Amino acid sequence: MLSSRYQPWHVVPFLAKYGWLVARRRPVLVHFEVTMRCNARCGFCDYWKTPAEARHEELASFADAARHFDPMLITFTGGEPLLRRDLEDVVRSVADAVGLRYITLITHGGMLTPERARSLWDAGIDQFNISLDYLDGRHDTARGIPGLTARIMRTVEALVDDGRADVRFNTVIKRDNLDQLLPIVERAAELGVGVNFSVYTDFKNGSTDAQLTSAHAEAVSRACEELRAYKRANRRVISSSDYYLEQIPRWVRGEANEPCQSGIRTVHIDPVGHVKRCPDFPTDFHWRDYARYEPIACSKCFYACRGEAQAPLRIVSRVRDVIGV
Numbered sequence: 001m002l003s004s005r006y007q008p009w010h011v012v013p014f015l016a017k018y019g020w021l022v023a024r025r026r027p028v029l030v031h032f033e034v035t036m037r038c039n040a041r042c043g044f045c046d047y048w049k050t051p052a053e054a055r056h057e058e059l060a061s062f063a064d065a066a067r068h069f070d071p072m073l074i075t076f077t078g079g080e081p082l083l084r085r086d087l088e089d090v091v092r093s094v095a096d097a098v099g100l101r102y103i104t105l106i107t108h109g110g111m112l113t114p115e116r117a118r119s120l121w122d123a124g125i126d127q128f129n130i131s132l133d134y135l136d137g138r139h140d141t142a143r144g145i146p147g148l149t150a151r152i153m154r155t156v157e158a159l160v161d162d163g164r165a166d167v168r169f170n171t172v173i174k175r176d177n178l179d180q181l182l183p184i185v186e187r188a189a190e191l192g193v194g195v196n197f198s199v200y201t202d203f204k205n206g207s208t209d210a211q212l213t214s215a216h217a218e219a220v221s222r223a224c225e226e227l228r229a230y231k232r233a234n235r236r237v238i239s240s241s242d243y244y245l246e247q248i249p250r251w252v253r254g255e256a257n258e259p260c261q262s263g264i265r266t267v268h269i270d271p272v273g274h275v276k277r278c279p280d281f282p283t284d285f286h287w288r289d290y291a292r293y294e295p296i297a298c299s300k301c302f303y304a305c306r307g308e309a310q311a312p313l314r315i316v317s318r319v320r321d322v323i324g325v
Contacts, residue, residue, distance in 0.1 A: 005126055006102070017072045017100050022265070025292055029073040029266040029305075031279070032062045034090055036271060038080040040108050041144025044200065044207045047079045048144075058271040060086070063093040065269055065287040074103045076125070079271075082111040088123040095124030102126050106170060110145045114158040117165060127166040128159065129196060134180050135187060153191075160192050168194040168239060173248065174210035175200075178223045185230055189237045197227070197240045199248055201301035203280045212252045221249040243311040244304060251302035261309040263293030279305070 021028050035058055038047040066074065074094060081087055095103060105120060109130040117128060130152055133139055139149045159167050171177075171184050181197070188195045200210045212220060224245045231238040231245070238245075250256045263277025267290075270276065274283035277293050280301070285291065 013100055014072060014102070021072060025264065027069055027071055027265060027267045029075065030066065030069050030071040031075045031077050031266065031268040031305075032065075032090075032094070033077055033079065033268055033270050033279075034058065034062070034081050034087065035079040035084055037083050038078060038108075039083065039145075040080065040110065042142060043209060044202075044204055046205045050079065054271070055084075058084070059273055060090070061093045062090060062269065062273075063097040065273060066094040067097040068287060068290070069267075070098055072101060074098065074101055075106060075129075076103070077106040080108055080111065081105060082107055082116065088119055091120060091123040091125055104129055107131070108143055108145070108148070109152040109155060110143070110148050112155050114155065114162060117155075117159055118162065121165045125165065127168060129168050129170045130156065131172075132169040132184060133172050133174065133177050135183055138177075156191055156193060166194070167191075168196050170196050170198065172210075173197055173199045173212070173220070173223070175212050175216055176210060178216070178219050181223050182226050182230065185227065185237055189234060194237055194239050196304065197238070197245070197248075198304040199251065199302045199307075201280075201303065203300045214253055217249055217253045220252045224248050240304065241308055241311050244307040247307055248302060251299070251307075254299075256302060257297075257299050258310060259295035260298045260306055261295055262306050264295070265309045266305050267293075279303070 018028060035055065036047050036050040037052065037054060038045070038050065041048050076087070076091060084090065091103065091105075095101070103124050104127040105125045106129045109132075112128065112130065131143070132149070132152060133142060135149065137149065140146055156167055159165060169184060169188055171181065173181065185195050200212060202208045202211050227238060227240075228242060228245050231242070247256055260278075268276045268279050269287055270283055273287050275285055275287050275290055276283045277296075278301075
């Protein structure tokens with residue numbers, strides 16, 4: 001799954017940079033939300049309601065912000081980032097601004113073609129993260145894009161055959177897809193790609209349709225144990241840390257009340273250059289005025305960006321999970 005730009009020995013310089021950033025309390029991961037526009041129709045998210053005119057306010061370049069933070073990991077997200085026709089230019093300018101870095105792109109996959117993926121890989125994308133919450137028509141319905149699941153599978157097969165970029169599914173754990181988690185992992189293994197997990201929350205727009213509650217705790221515990229057992233036997237398929245998978249059932253039971261570390265090891269920068277500690281928090285300041293965040297008492301979510309940020313420093317295993325070495 002490793003991008004051909006990197007080889008196993010690259011884990012050493014990545015570890016060194018990771019340690020340097022953590023020691024100085026600098027963000028290890030910066031998310032560039034390059035647009036809030038989206039052409040999916042997800043019930044749990046209102047980004048698709050962003051007016052088309054918002055594109056006129058989107059920064060043409062995030063290179064200065066990238067140079068300022070100099071992170072180890074960079075993610076381009078949205079909205080749907082592929083709606084930006086200049087995305088290759090945006091990616092290339094950031095890639096040129098940061099030395100040692102690993103760059104990922106999060107997409108619903110409906111607009112991703114092998115040709116566009118090749119173009120983005122040439123610009124600097126190392127890993128394509130494609131949202132996939134079900135293996136059947138439920139995914140098409142949830143995203144509001146007919147035929148999406150079949151399109152994703154065709155695209156992933158083509159990307160794997162191309163052999164350059166790392167490809168992973170981004171799967172959100174919901175109340176109605178607990179039976180899909182292991183099958184998605186097994187399908188990913190068949191394709192030769194990986195899986196990242198996160199947990200659904202109603203924090204984004206208040207929709208509780210997929211929310212996990214304490215009533216689902218036992219089923220969630222079984223599902224997470226299945227994932228951990230699979231990871232022990234097939235380490236390179238599941239990218240989520242052991243810690244994160246261990247803690248998900250605690251959050252579902254309402255026990256994960258530790259201070260949230262979001263904004264410390266990871267920050268989000270919106271389309272106009274303003275910083276927020278969490279994807280669902282309001283912005284606080286422009287990136288030029290960045291001030292270090294402190295932990296806060298918030299348990300509204302257990303997104304991967306929260307759970308992974310508070311994971312113990314199992315540095316070697318975590319870097320290997322993330323960059324696929």
